Amino acid sequence: MPAQTYTISELAHEFGVTTRTIRFYEEKGLVCPMRQGQKRLYTPADRVRLKLILRGKRIGMTLQDSVELIDMYEPQRNSGRQLQSLISSVAERRATLLQQKKDIDDMLAGLDEVQQLCAQALSKRSNKRAGTKKK
Amino acid sequence: MPAQTYTISELAHEFGVTTRTIRFYEEKGLVCPMRQGQKRLYTPADRVRLKLILRGKRIGMTLQDSVELIDMYEPQRNSGRQLQSLISSVAERRATLLQQKKDIDDMLAGLDEVQQLCAQALSKRSNKRAGTKKK
DNA sequence: CTCTATCTTTACGTTTACGTCAACGTGACT
DNA sequence: AGTCACGTTGACGTAAACGTAAAGATAGAG
Numbered sequence: 001m002p003a004q005t006y007t008i009s010e011l012a013h014e015f016g017v018t019t020r021t022i023r024f025y026e027e028k029g030l031v032c033p034m035r036q037g038q039k040r041l042y043t044p045a046d047r048v049r050l051k052l053i054l055r056g057k058r059i060g061m062t063l064q065d066s067v068e069l070i071d072m073y074e075p076q077r078n079s080g081r082q083l084q085s086l087i088s089s090v091a092e093r094r095a096t097l098l099q100q101k102k103d104i105d106d107m108l109a110g111l112d113e114v115q116q117l118c119a120q121a122l123s124k125r126s127n128k129r130a131g132t133k134k135k
Numbered sequence: 136m137p138a139q140t141y142t143i144s145e146l147a148h149e150f151g152v153t154t155r156t157i158r159f160y161e162e163k164g165l166v167c168p169m170r171q172g173q174k175r176l177y178t179p180a181d182r183v184r185l186k187l188i189l190r191g192k193r194i195g196m197t198l199q200d201s202v203e204l205i206d207m208y209e210p211q212r213n214s215g216r217q218l219q220s221l222i223s224s225v226a227e228r229r230a231t232l233l234q235q236k237k238d239i240d241d242m243l244a245g246l247d248e249v250q251q252l253c254a255q256a257l258s259k260r261s262n263k264r265a266g267t268k269k270k
Numbered sequence: 271c272t273c274t275a276t277c278t279t280t281a282c283g284t285t286t287a288c289g290t291c292a293a294c295g296t297g298a299c300t
Numbered sequence: 301a302g303t304c305a306c307g308t309t310g311a312c313g314t315a316a317a318c319g320t321a322a323a324g325a326t327a328g329a330g
Contacts, residue, residue: 009306017288019307024288038295039307055238060195062286069242072249087253090246097246101239103190104232107204111225111232114207118222144276152318154277159318173325174277197316 005034006042015054025053030067059100069093140169141177150189160188165202194235204228 012019025031026040031049033040042050049070056066072086072093147154160166161175166184168175177185184205191201207221207228 007307020290021288023308028287037297037307038309055241057287058195059235059238059242060193064286069245073245075252083253083256087250090249090253094243094246097239097243100194101236103194104236104239106190107194108229108232110204110208111229114225115222117210118218118225121218142277155320156318158278163317172277173279192317199316 004044006047008033008040008042011042011047011050015050017054022050025050025063028063030063139179141182143168143175143177146177146182146185150185152189157185160185160198163198165198 006014008019008022012022022031026033030053031042031046033042033046035041052070053063053066056069057063061069068089072090141149143154143157147157157166161168165188166177166181168177168181170176187205188198188201191204192198196204203224207225
């Protein structure tokens with residue numbers, strides 16, 4: 001038995017999701033916690049899986065996508081897998097991640113511009129209030 | 136009338152979505168193309184809006200989120216808006232974008248590791264085939 | 271004028287990712 | 301024994317983002 005375990009509500013609270021969400025992930029086979037009686041007990045490994053799934057969600061991956069990505073890290077499960085297909089999967093994922101990263105950078109640049117405009121509008125306003133003359 | 140216009144299927148093809156998707160966006164008020172008779176005609180501005188919406192989708196934003204983000208760039212529409220609320224919206228968006236960027240970087244790092252392992256596995260294999268002795 | 275391609279509206283269906291009860295079990299207090 | 305707090309299993313509901321099929325308008329080619 002693992003030294004540390006978590007209850008479902010502990011994890012739910014830590015990750016800011018509902019217990020329903022975590023049970024739903026179990027229905028979908030994304031995690032399979034131990035049982036103590038009928039209660040679920042999560043190991044640190046389960047916790048990490050959850051964390052990775054939620055990380056995937058944050059950038060818009062489906063739960064299925066997250067699982068596939070996580071499974072790439074598991075050496076033992078990879079034994080049954082074609083090395084070549086794994087390699088190409090990695091390449092694909094990397095490509096979409098890079099695209100996403102570019103999208104994000106573009107958006108951040110856009111936000112910078114908006115912020116500039118806001119700052120200008122604010123300074124003009126305060127100039128008005130203070131009766132300062134603009135250049 | 137704008138110099139250049141696009142039909143719905145032109146845009147659908149360019150962006151790799153169906154015409155249904157574009158009409159759905161119109162139902163939701165995300166775009167409102169002109170009409171020539173009853174057929175839709177899209178201006179370059181409409182095209183940009185679509186492009187930005189799809190960019191948002193790629194990083195997991197909802198359509199509503201995309202619209203709100205796009206509206207930040209529109210100076211005229213901002214006239215009716217509270218400057219302070221716009222500023223805080225910008226700050227929020229930036230925060231989640233940075234989080235997403237970090238998530239992506241973490242995943243990319245993970246993929247790098249996987250790729251390393253793959254490369255090792257491959258080289259060992261080719262050593263076997265060639266009868267090369269390993270160090 | 272017919273045919274074909276491309277558009278239109280209307281409407282119901284589908285997938286994903288949960289929310290929201292309801293009804294019940296279980297251990298710990300008091 | 302009663303009553304919380306927390307857990308459990310169904311089962312139905314829902315919002316978002318389209319898919320898909322039906323039925324008709326319209327314009328150009330032959």
